[in-house]
Amino acid sequence: MNNVVHELGHAFNNRLGKLPENLLSATQETAWSPCYIPNFPNRLDLGENEDTGPNYGFASEQGVLMWQMNSGGSPSEEFADMFLGWTFDRWQAPPSSTNLPDHGKMRADWMDKYMPYFIWLALWKD
Numbered sequence: 416m417n418n419v420v421h422e423l424g425h426a427f428n429n430r431l432g433k434l435p436e437n438l439l440s441a442t443q444e445t446a447w448s449p450c451y452i453p454n455f456p457n458r459l460d461l462g463e464n465e466d467t468g469p470n471y472g473f474a475s476e477q478g479v480l481m482w483q484m485n486s487g488g489s490p491s492e493e494f495a496d497m498f499l500g501w502t503f504d505r506w507q508a509p510p511s512s513t514n515l516p517d518h519g520k521m522r523a524d525w526m527d528k529y530m531p532y533f534i535w536l537a538l539w540k541d
């Protein structure tokens with residue numbers, strides 16, 4: 416089920432000419448862009464079956480195919496997993512210390528901010 420939703424996230428991204436992944440990339444990496452968010456989680460690129468990694472804001476670890484259905488670090492794969500997290504409202508729990516960044520909330524807030532706009536675009540785009 417989670418993989419199906421992940422794949423739907425790819426289809427949604429493609430429907431919008433990859434706008435979601437490009438916006439996510441700019442959020443993570445393009446310091447001069449208006450949508451850049453410092454310290455936004457950005458997972459490393461792990462190959463298939465290549466160990467596990469942190470949650471990066473998702474509700475399971477990297478390499479555990481539950482809430483990160485792909486271990487790739489590309490914005491396309493991260494957006495597909497954020498689409499999954501947004502669909503079920505499942506994110507990494509807040510950190511125990513308020514001094515640490517809440518990566519789950521950062522990803523959830525990003526989706527809540529842009530998804531209404533993306534859905535509107537998907538409806539009207541030819």
Ligand SMILES: [Zn+2]
Nearest residue numbers: 425485492495
């Ligand atoms: Zn994928």
